[in-house]
Amino acid sequence: MLEALRLFPDGCADEMKKTLQKVTMRQIAAKAAVSIGTVSHVVNNTAGVREPARRRVLEAISSLGYQPSLLARGFRRNKTTIVGMIIPDILNPFFPQVVRGVEDALYKNAYRLMLCNADNDDKKEQVYLNELCGYRLAGLIVIPSVDSHLTATVGNSSFADLPVICLDRHAPGWKGDSVTVENAEGTYQATRHLLQLGHRSIAIITGPLHVNNAIERLNGYRRALREVSIPIVPEYIQEGRFDRLSGYEKALTLLRLSPCPTAIVAGNDLVALGVLAALQELALRCPADVSLIGFDDLELDAFTNPSLTSVAQPGYHMGARAASLLLDRINGTDAPAQHVVMQTLLKIRGSVGPPLATFDAKSKNKLRR
Amino acid sequence: MLEALRLFPDGCADEMKKTLQKVTMRQIAAKAAVSIGTVSHVVNNTAGVREPARRRVLEAISSLGYQPSLLARGFRRNKTTIVGMIIPDILNPFFPQVVRGVEDALYKNAYRLMLCNADNDDKKEQVYLNELCGYRLAGLIVIPSVDSHLTATVGNSSFADLPVICLDRHAPGWKGDSVTVENAEGTYQATRHLLQLGHRSIAIITGPLHVNNAIERLNGYRRALREVSIPIVPEYIQEGRFDRLSGYEKALTLLRLSPCPTAIVAGNDLVALGVLAALQELALRCPADVSLIGFDDLELDAFTNPSLTSVAQPGYHMGARAASLLLDRINGTDAPAQHVVMQTLLKIRGSVGPPLATFDAKSKNKLRR
DNA sequence: GGGGAATTCTAAAACGTTTCAAGAAACAAG
DNA sequence: CTTGTTTCTTGAAACGTTTTAGAATTCCCC
Numbered sequence: 006m007l008e009a010l011r012l013f014p015d016g017c018a019d020e021m022k023k024t025l026q027k028v029t030m031r032q033i034a035a036k037a038a039v040s041i042g043t044v045s046h047v048v049n050n051t052a053g054v055r056e057p058a059r060r061r062v063l064e065a066i067s068s069l070g071y072q073p074s075l076l077a078r079g080f081r082r083n084k085t086t087i088v089g090m091i092i093p094d095i096l097n098p099f100f101p102q103v104v105r106g107v108e109d110a111l112y113k114n115a116y117r118l119m120l121c122n123a124d125n126d127d128k129k130e131q132v133y134l135n136e137l138c139g140y141r142l143a144g145l146i147v148i149p150s151v152d153s154h155l156t157a158t159v160g161n162s163s164f165a166d167l168p169v170i171c172l173d174r175h176a177p178g179w180k181g182d183s184v185t186v187e188n189a190e191g192t193y194q195a196t197r198h199l200l201q202l203g204h205r206s207i208a209i210i211t212g213p214l215h216v217n218n219a220i221e222r223l224n225g226y227r228r229a230l231r232e233v234s235i236p237i238v239p240e241y242i243q244e245g246r247f248d249r250l251s252g253y254e255k256a257l258t259l260l261r262l263s264p265c266p267t268a269i270v271a272g273n274d275l276v277a278l279g280v281l282a283a284l285q286e287l288a289l290r291c292p293a294d295v296s297l298i299g300f301d302d303l304e305l306d307a308f309t310n311p312s313l314t315s316v317a318q319p320g321y322h323m324g325a326r327a328a329s330l331l332l333d334r335i336n337g338t339d340a341p342a343q344h345v346v347m348q349t350l351l352k353i354r355g356s357v358g359p360p361l362a363t364f365d366a367k368s369k370n371k372l373r374r
Numbered sequence: 375m376l377e378a379l380r381l382f383p384d385g386c387a388d389e390m391k392k393t394l395q396k397v398t399m400r401q402i403a404a405k406a407a408v409s410i411g412t413v414s415h416v417v418n419n420t421a422g423v424r425e426p427a428r429r430r431v432l433e434a435i436s437s438l439g440y441q442p443s444l445l446a447r448g449f450r451r452n453k454t455t456i457v458g459m460i461i462p463d464i465l466n467p468f469f470p471q472v473v474r475g476v477e478d479a480l481y482k483n484a485y486r487l488m489l490c491n492a493d494n495d496d497k498k499e500q501v502y503l504n505e506l507c508g509y510r511l512a513g514l515i516v517i518p519s520v521d522s523h524l525t526a527t528v529g530n531s532s533f534a535d536l537p538v539i540c541l542d543r544h545a546p547g548w549k550g551d552s553v554t555v556e557n558a559e560g561t562y563q564a565t566r567h568l569l570q571l572g573h574r575s576i577a578i579i580t581g582p583l584h585v586n587n588a589i590e591r592l593n594g595y596r597r598a599l600r601e602v603s604i605p606i607v608p609e610y611i612q613e614g615r616f617d618r619l620s621g622y623e624k625a626l627t628l629l630r631l632s633p634c635p636t637a638i639v640a641g642n643d644l645v646a647l648g649v650l651a652a653l654q655e656l657a658l659r660c661p662a663d664v665s666l667i668g669f670d671d672l673e674l675d676a677f678t679n680p681s682l683t684s685v686a687q688p689g690y691h692m693g694a695r696a697a698s699l700l701l702d703r704i705n706g707t708d709a710p711a712q713h714v715v716m717q718t719l720l721k722i723r724g725s726v727g728p729p730l731a732t733f734d735a736k737s738k739n740k741l742r743r
Numbered sequence: 744g745g746g747g748a749a750t751t752c753t754a755a756a757a758c759g760t761t762t763c764a765a766g767a768a769a770c771a772a773g
Numbered sequence: 774c775t776t777g778t779t780t781c782t783t784g785a786a787a788c789g790t791t792t793t794a795g796a797a798t799t800c801c802c803c
Contacts, residue, residue, distance in 0.1 A: 027532050029789055040753045045791060055751060055799090072532040075508035077789035080449045081758055095473055101464045108491055112498070117505055120489040122477055129481070136486055139444035163396050163441040249673075278677055304465075304618075308647055310679030398759060409783045414761060421762095424769095424781060446759035450788055 028069045036069065037061035048073060079141055088116050088331065089137040091130055093150040095122040097247070097275060099301045099320055100148065103173065106324020107146055114332055116143060127152040134158050144168040144331045149176035151213050151246075156180075168334035172327045175217040182334065184327040184345040188218050191316035191349035192225030192270055195298040198314075198351060199268045200233055202359045204296060208241035208266035210255040210276050219247070219272060222300065226270055241266055245276055252279025260287055260295070267360035268296035274303045277313055277356075292358035302352050311355035319347055397438045405438065406430035417442060448510055457485045457700065458506040460499055462519035464491040466616075466644060468670045468689055469517065472542065475693020476515055483701055485512060496521040503527050513537040513700045518545035520582050520615075525549075537703030541696045544586040551703065553696040553714040557587050560685035560718035561594030561639055564667040567683075567720060568637045569602055571728045573665060577610035577635035579624040579645050588616070588641060591669065595639055610635055614645055621648025629656055629664070636729035637665040643672045646682055646725075661727035671721050680724035688716055 030048075034041040039058050046052040047062040054062070065071070079085035088111050092100045108118045121137070123130035130150045135158065137145060145167060149155045155176035159169050171183040192209070199207050209226045212219030223242065230237055240262055245251035252271060256279060259266055271277035277299030284291050291297055291311055299306065302317030326345055333340075399417075403410040408427050415421040416431040423431070434440070448454035457480050461469045477487045490506065492499035499519045504527065506514060514536060518524045524545035528538050540552040561578070568576050578595045581588030592611065599606055609631055614620035621640060625648060628635055640646035646668030653660050660666055660680055668675065671686030695714055702709075 027534055027789095031789080041790085042753060042755095042792080043751085046752085049791080051791080053751060058752080070531050072504055072508055072530070074449070074510065074789055075505060076445060076449045076452075076454070076510050077758095078791075080443070080445045080760090080788090081790045081792085083445075083758070085445070095470045098467055098470075101467075101470065104464055104491070108493075117502070118490065120491075121487065122473070122489075124477075133486070135441060136444060139441050141443065141445050161441075162439050165396055278674075281677060305647075305674040305677070308650060308674070308678045310677065310681070312679070396759095400759080410760085411762080411783055411785095412781085415782085418761080422781065427782080443759055446788095447761075449758090449790090450760045450762085452788070 027074070028071045029074070030071075032069060033062060033065045033071050036065040083141055085141055085143060086116055087119050087140065087142050088144045088146065088328075089119050089121065089133075089140075089142045090146045090148075091121045091123050091133050091137075091150075092148045093123050093125045093130075094248075095120075097273075098303050098305070099273065099318070102320030103148070103324040103327075106321035106326075107172075107328045108324075110325045110328035110332070116332070116335075123150045125150050127154055130155070131158050135163075138164055138167060142167060144170070144335050146170045146172050146327050146331055147176070148173045149179075151216055153177070168331055170327045170331045170334075173218070173323060177215075177217075180342060182330050182343045184323050184330065184347070185218075186318045186323065186347045187349050188221035189225035189228065191300060191318075191351075192222040193229045194225075194349070194351045195270050195300075195314075195316050196226045196229035197232075198353070199270070199296060199298065199357065200229060200235075202268075202296070202357065204268040204360050205235060206238075206241070206264055206266040206360075207235075207268045207270065208238075208243065208259045209270040210243045210245045210252055210259070210272055210280065212245060212247040212272040212276075214244050216247075219244075222270075222272060245272055245279075247273050247276060249275045249279040249282070252276030253283050254279070256280040256283035257287070260284070260289065266295070268298075268357070271297065271299045274299040274301040274306060274313065274315055277315070278309070281309060281313075281356075292356050293361060296357040296360070298351075298357060302350075306352070306354065309356075314354045314357045315352050317350045317352045323347055396443070397440045398443070399440075401438060402431060402434045402440050405434040452510055454510055454512060455485055456488050456509065456511050457513045457515065457697075458488050458490065458502075458509075458511045459515045459517075460490045460492050460502050460506075460519075461517045462492050462494045462499075463617075464489075466642075467672050467674065468642070468687070471689030472517070472693040472696075475690035475695075476541075476697045477693075479694045479697035479701070485701070485704075492519045494519050496523055499523070500527055504532075507533055507536060511536060513539070513704050515539045515541055515696050515700060516545070517542045518548075520585055522546070537700055539696045539700045539703075542587070542692060546584075546586075549711060551699050551712045551714075553692050553699065553716070554587075555687045555692065555716045556718050557590035558594035558597065560669060560687075560720075561591040562598045563594075563718070563720045564639050564669075564683075564685050565595045565598035566601075567722070568639070568665060568667065568726065569598060569604075571637075571665070571726065573637040573729050574604060575607075575610070575633055575635040575729075576604075576637045576639065577607075577612065577628045578639040579612045579614045579621055579628070579641055579649065581614060581616040581641040581645075583613050585616075588613075591639075591641060614641055614648075616642050616645060618644045618648040618651070621645030622652050623648070625649040625652035626656070629653070629658065635664070637667075637726070640666065640668045643668040643670040643675060643682065643684055646684070647678070650678060650682075650725075661725050662730060665726040665729070667720075667726060671719075675721070675723065678725075683723045683726045684721050686719045686721045692716055 030041050030044045033044045044062055047054050047059050111118050121133040127150050131154055153176040156178040169181055171179050211223045243255035245255045269280055271280055280297055289295055299313050299315040302315040306313040306315050399410050399413045402413045413431055416423050416428050480487050490502040496519050500523055522545040525547040540548050580592045612624035614624045638649055640649055649666055658664055668682050668684040671684040675682040675684050
């Protein structure tokens with residue numbers, strides 16, 4: 006207080022506040038009676054500093070409570086130690102798993118994760134992309150939103166040497182590193198499983214069909230049917246939006262068709278939840294009347310009624326892999342673009358069963374009521 | 375390419391790279407034949423610039439693809455337009471809702487959200503706290519982790535005038551703004567509901583009992599029992615960790631007691647999921663043998679088996695409210711610390727019913743079907 | 744104790760922006 | 774054409790760090 010008055014004799018409120026302000030290297034240097042450069046060297050271990058000086062610096066730092074301005078540091082170094090991540094929808098429980106995988110790997114290497122939620126809005130994604138780039142990130146991991154302009158945006162010169170990894174989905178035209186999953190294989194296995202149980206009328210509710218994920222999952226479904234020469238019924242392919250509501254709506258559409266499918270492959274687990282809701286509303290039993298397979302293997306799948314058979318993606322590991330790929334790039338690897346594709350695994354639970362042998366008059370009545 | 379060669383006649387690889395580098399204000403100024411200050415004024419609208427000059431600047435900006443270095447800007451202004459948010463566990467589906475509430479409110483006001491996951495680790499929380507502060511955020515919203523040192527850390531002078539809002543939980547000793555929920559009232563209502571159904575042996579699995587949330591929820595439970603003069607059985611109070619595993623473990627403990635409780639109040643919905651798993655394992659029926667009420671009202675509650683009765687928290691609105699409180703602070707409001715407390719609402723679903731003991735034959739049959 | 748080598752330390756420039764005092768230009772009024 | 778006033782524009786300082794070249798000190802060996 007006294008010192009404050011001495012420093013700012015006019016002593017107005019604003020000046021008083023200054024005593025509360027962030028302490029800088031300059032003050033540390035003064036207190037420790039060394040140059041500012043020496044302080045920096047102590048802080049960063051970037052040159053030898055003799056014991057007495059080093060001690061005084063460290064003392065000053067802790068007594069004054071100095072925190073370096075990462076803003077200034079990043080500015081000077083033209084590089085921060087932050088990695089940005091853009092995800093399309095934080096409310097989809099699949100993504101947090103992936104985020105954790107990324108975060109754990111980065112944190113271990115002293116990088117920090119800055120997460121942004123694009124809200125499935127390519128415009129917002131672009132805003133975040135540009136702003137993050139303005140902060141001179143160390144790198145960027147993007148799960149592209151539907152209609153992503155990632156490729157074009159990152160082509161801009163301001164992104165210069167910013168390493169970017171595309172995760173979970175391929176942005177259209179993307180040529181850089183990516184980590185994805187065997188989407189086609191996943192739905193192929195799912196569909197095959199249904200076929201083996203005797204289903205012949207299998208429908209699919211896809212994601213938006215300009216997202217590679219959704220396309221690939223549809224392809225897996227097609228391949229499975231083609232293999233056993235079951236013709237593909239166009240009405241059995243419904244394009245949703247990877248969310249619960251669209252799952253519900255498209256399920257209603259499907260279940261009102263005649264003949265009604267005896268099994269549904271959902272584009273992801275949220276869609277599957279929507280299907281469950283639709284089934285309940287129509288008083289159809291799952292799996293007795295309609296079997297259902299989701300995609301993602303969310304934690305909650307074991308708790309739904311019935312428990313949900315689903316194609317498991319290794320979300321956490323996908324994130325971790327993407328992070329390690331990014332770290333390699335940050336450390337200057339010059340290898341050609343890598344495309345990691347991870348395996349899926351069909352997790353069989355309660356929502357699938359053989360089709361009712363005679364799914365006709367009786368069950369149709371049910372639909373009508 | 376040609377231009378590059380002209381600019382860097384010695385043409386070594388490093389120099390070549392420079393042509394790919396971020397374009398700065400200096401280059402815009404040169405190209406538009408104005409001073410650097412004028413460019414800044416155009417970019418920030420901070421002084422009148424006559425039409426011809428302004429046009430040339432804007433042209434240069436778009437033709438050279440200029441993106442201001444937010445790092446440099448933040449550094450100079452000693453303030454960024456980023457708001458930090460620290461949450462204890464991104465895998466708990468309650469938090470993403472809150473995050474969305476925060477993000478939407480901030481985004482509308484041109485602030486960006488940087489999300490960090492403290493992993494329920496006070497050490498990690500502190501690291502993030504300090505680093506974020508090093509980036510001169512506009513503000514900070516924290517859902518304190520268990521054992522949070524928030525109050526002490528933010529007391530440090532480097533946090534000077536950084537507005538901080540405490541969300542969902544109170545950090546010990548926290549005197550600043552906060553947004554929380556009527557925790558006690560929530561479990562009070564839940565417990566009362568069970569009492570009204572005839573339950574007399576009601577257990578609770580709390581969160582960690584040094585988190586105010588957990589304490590308050592326990593208090594609500596206690597109050598409800600006290601009101602009807604039911605003695606509190608110490609073994610019926612089990613301290614968990616707000617996660618599924620602890621819910622599972624504590625439920626096993628409870629269900630092996632004798633007399634076994636006929637109803638369980640769970641500290642949150644993840645705990646409730648754990649309880650469901652335990653019930654299933656012990657082949658107990660819910661709600662016939664044991665009724666169950668959770669806390670949070672997660673989206674998935676409607677889909678569990680049975681669907682989960684839960685105390686709903688307005689997660690999204692809590693986030694939005696916290697964000698608007700923060701925006702007020704950022705804009706310099708000097709009002710005394712605000713403590714917003716939001717209402718809960720009991721959402722009744724399938725996991726509660728009257729206890730078996732008081733059933734007559736008829737209702738038992740009903741339950742068995 | 745002297746000379747060179749090795750080590751420690753410092754001064755100063757640089758990073759890209761904002762901001763402010765003050766110069767230049769345009770404009771208006773006499 | 775002055776003069777005064779307003780509006781544009783500019784140059785330069787400043788923000789807090791890192792980094793580099795070189796000055797200062799210490800060390801070592803003769």
